Amino acid sequence: MRLRHRSEYRRAFPDCAVPQRGTRRHMKDRQSRTQPVATKQVCLSCSLPSGSGAVEAIAPRSPRASAVDGLRSIGRAHLRISPPLAPAGRAAALPAGLACARRVHSFSSVVMDVFSVCRDTRKQWPLRPGKEFRGPRVIHARLTGMRGMTDHLTIGERVAWYRRRRGMSQEVLAGLVGRTVDWLSKVENDRIDLDRLSVIKSLAVALDVALGDLLAEPSLLDWSPDSGDRTVPALRAAITDYRQLTPLAALAQAHEPPSLTELRSEIADVWHAYQASRYGLVVRRLPALLAEAHHAASAYQGDQHTQALSLLGQTYHAAATILVKVGETDLAWIAAERGLTYAQNSGDQIVVASLLRSVTHALLSNGRYDAAAQLTNDAAGLLQSDLSQAGPELLSVYGTLFLAGSMASARAEDRTTTQAFLKEAAESARRLGGDANHVWTAFGPTNVAIHQVATAIELGDVQVAIDLGPGLDTSALPIERRARHGIAVAQAFSLWNRTDEALEALLQAEHLAPEQIRHHYLSRQLVLSWIRRQKGKPSHRLSDLARRLRVT
Structure with missing residues (x-):
């Protein structure tokens, strides 16, 4: 009717x-x-x-x-x-x-x-x-x-959603990012994969949205035996606790502060859990650890106070690192900035340099690539005078800082600066003499090679990534580094339309670090794109992986 x-x-x-x-x-x-x-x-x-x-x-x-x-x-x-x-x-x-x-x-x-x-x-x-x-x-x-409700959407579909929400035509958005209407139409219809963060960032800027809005971040951290039922909200509450910024913090602690040895051991345990890609365990332990570190910093005096400030900075560094991994980029920035402040107050050069690296990663995760590259140059200038007599810890932190800067410059499409940063990191690795894990950096020649593969993908040099990535032996590195390299290899194979090899690489990475693969935006987007390309029914291995990643 x-x-x-x-x-x-x-x-x-x-x-x-x-x-x-x-x-x-x-x-x-x-x-x-x-x-x-x-x-x-x-x-x-x-x-x-x-x-x-x-x-x-x-x-x-x-x-x-x-x-x-x-x-x-x-x-x-x-x-x-x-x-x-x-x-x-x-x-x-x-x-x-x-x-x-x-x-x-x-x-x-x-x-x-x-x-x-x-x-x-x-x-x-x-x-x-x-x-x-x-x-x-x-x-x-x-x-x-x-969170989690849009994991089944590709980046192109999110671009289309926000474009319509902003009232833009395809002609307007394509002009803003310097592309053709045909290219944008193919992106929105999943006929072209958005595989470079520099391109995704330009679309986010034109649409006036955060980079995470197009990457479906932050993702929902699943409950597990490691995490329990208190995850990121508990960590957010600990970081934003106003009592830690006022004299009321001392009144809130009625018990004795932890010993510095005990606190140092707990921080090391958290870092080891992170490098084993046990994200749930890291997130569960950090709120209490932050409270204990704050208590120690406010209770101790003299040299012990200085050491407690250094440990507090390291705790915030761990918090910023795990928050970047789960896509909580704004909260990661707060943690990195606050940790740098405590590290500077402690006067510990190694911890200060390590927190500068953390701030660089926070800038990277927020899509501020030029600022991250500039911070790398500025931080290197501060450390340059001590490099002639640098020990393994300073060399590791210094080299890792340049690795973060190389990713920033690659995503900013600055090929010259990328190569210069990689060269500086390779020199630090040569002086170090081999792969190591000083200050939880996993730094050495192998980590430099991993970043050569990752920057090649960001710059569009897929052939370079294919030549270097699959044959790289990462068995001596922590699980987190090995799994991240596995994602990069899978991405390179996928860009070369070698889907079977890409799927195999991603499955091997998932076997090493299921939580890391589940919460990385790139693994979700790769699996989605493979399923969309299928003309018939996807294979059981691909379907099962998609189910585990919550994208179908």
Whole structure:
């Protein structure tokens, strides 16, 4: 039946203006040719900037379920009616508060954006149960603002989402990033993979969003026997505890402070857990460790106070490092900056240099590549005078600082600076004499080679990465370094369209460090792109990996 009057339209679309057209259609069931089982209502006055203007809804069997539960994205442009259809005589309707396509409403304590379906799809409606619609891209009901809910979306799909949200056309966004409309269209339709962070960052800047918004970060840290049920929120509460910044901190501690030896041992345990890629254990232990380190710094006097400040800086360094890994980039910056302050107050040169490296990584994770490269140069200038008589710890920290700077300059597409930083790091590794793990840096010739592979990928030199990466022996390094190199090798093979070898490399990395692979944006995007490329059913190994990474 047609919505003929204003009163009927307002009941169907209470938040919309006067309609241009409203329709109601019925789908015929196999058993009954007259059974009304699905409804389509069209509101053309609230069309999005893309020119689309219909809100689709399928009535599920259970009255408790949302009508949008019947819509599900499958592949690049599929629409499947997955739940059972409604009994005869029950009309499908949008849930309360989800009538207008232009507004964002709250439903069942979940924030939902209801997008419209392209007008071109209406002529192919209705569909029978189990059938698929293949046509223009359809974005149905998208849960946003919930960690883990958008892991199944590619970066290109997120670019399209934010472009429409900003009201941009493809022509405008392509012009802002210096690309063609055809390139952007292929990106949004997953026909081109966004494999370089420099390109992703330029899109984020043009869309005025954070880099993490396009990378689906921060990711949800899964509960595990190591983590328990207190993860990142507990660590955030510990870092943002106002009592640690005021004299009230001393009043909050009624017990004796930990001994410096005990505190040093606990910090070492956290770093060893990090290098073993046991993210849940690191996050669980850090809140209490931060409190103990603060207590020691406020309780001790003289030389012990100085040592306690140094240990407090190291604790914040560990917190910043793990927060970068799980995508909590803003909180990582706070931890790195605060740790650097405590390290400078301690006067410990090694810890200061180590925290400068942490700040560089925090800048990298926030997409501030030029600033990270500049900080590398500035920090190197501060340490230059002591290098002639530098010991293994200073050499390791100094060399690792240049490795971080090489990644920053590569992502800034500065090939000359990248090569200069790698050369400086290689010289420090030569002076060190071999692979080591001083100050938990895992620095040495092998780590330099790992960064040569990673920077080659960022600069688009895939052949260089293919030549160096697969044959590199990383068995002497900590698990975290080995797994990260495995992701880089998988990315290089994928860019060369050698998907089977890429999958094998990623599976080997997952065997070493499942938590690290689960929480790295690149591993999720690689698996998503491989599944989308499949013409038939994905292999069992790929499907199982996608399930473990929560991308399907």
